[in-house]
Amino acid sequence: MNKVIETMKNHRSIRNYKNKEISEDIINELINVAQAAPSSINGQQTSVIVVRDKNKKAKLAEMAGGQTWIAEAPVFFVFIADYYKAKLASEKVNKPLVITDSIESTMVASVDAGLSMQNVITAAESLGLGIVPIGGVRRSPDEVIELLQLPEYTYPIVGLALGYPADNSKIKPRMPKEAYRHDEVYNKEKLPKIISKYDEDMKAYLKEIGREKEVDWSNQTMNIYQYVYYPKVYPTLKSQGFKNEK
Template sequence: MNETINIIKQHRSIRQYLDKDISEELVDEILKSAQAMPNSINGQQTSVIVVRDKEKKKKLSEVTGNQVYVDKAPVFLVFVMDFYKTNIGAEKYDRKQIIHESVEGTAAGVFDAGIAMGAAIIAAESLGLSVVPIGGIRRSPEEVIEILELPEFTYPVCGLVLGYAENNSKQKPRLPFETFKHVDKYHKETLKADIDSYDEYMEKYLKEIGREQEGNWSNLTSSLYQTVYYPKVKETMEKQGFKNDK
């Protein structure tokens, strides 16, 4: 396969970084790659906040759950669902924008941000950088909104740490390919057996890396998915204008 595919397939999240800066030129190349990605109706409802300020990075590391690598790495990117921009276009023509009040708008906005982040990850890794996505950006969203001075109709979707790896982590095994690829219909016939097999494999892997307390994939995901583990998302989305009632 080609080098791009090899880079993608070697992806791993890195949580230990060197004290080494990243040039603005590299950051811009990564963001231009992200901006080039497809998006719903060419609405371009994604923005990225580049955080280098040490005080802001420290605050963000705390509100995301004391994730110290947010603070330690030189650059932290925050991917923002951004219907503030599109609303400016609506006001130009004296139209009332309502897409941000709908579930469809949220789905499109979040998905577009995800596509952009995927491209940013591939671009960064192709340039010799390492990354770790930070879903914890939604842990205390009101504080993130305040720190980044986000206007109405915007919402922080996910963060991405950028830096030079201090050392490589092991690559986390994925579920069997057959659970990911479904041909012509959703195939549920072999799912339980495939998941059982994966759980056995993950128990060995987690023991090897000293995280046996997680048990396996089914144990970890089901323990987390018993609750909404970022419960402030709904109320803060509503405050930002995302009613999700249409």
């Protein structure tokens, strides 16, 4: 396999960083690859906020639920759903911006932000950087919106901490490929047995890294998915102009 594929297969989340800055040249290249990602209808409905200010990173770490690695990383990217640019286009050509009334706008921008972030992840890791995605920017989105001065029709989708790894974490086991690849149709019959086996694999992995209290994948996942863990997302989406009514 080529080096790009090997880099992607070797991915692991890094939360401990060296006290070493990332050069502006590298940051610019990471923005270049983020912007090179595909976007639906070429709408380019994403933007990236590059955060290097220590005080701002510390505030974002607190807003994300005490994720200290945000503050410790030399650079933090926030990927933004951005229809503000489309709003300006609508005013320029005198046509209404209606897409933000629909859940489709949120889905499109979320997918496009993910595509951009994955480009950054692959590029960053190929340059020897470590990363960890941060969904916690949606924990207190109203505060993040205020801190980053986000205008209407924009929304923080996901963050990405970047830095030179102080150590390499273990690669987390994934479910067998049989649970991921389905040929022609979704094959649900095979999944219960696969999940049970994967829970045993995760139990061993979690014990090895000192996180056995999380038990296994099923318990760990449902400890979170048994409730709406970011309840401010829906009301703040609406207040930013994303009605999600259609």
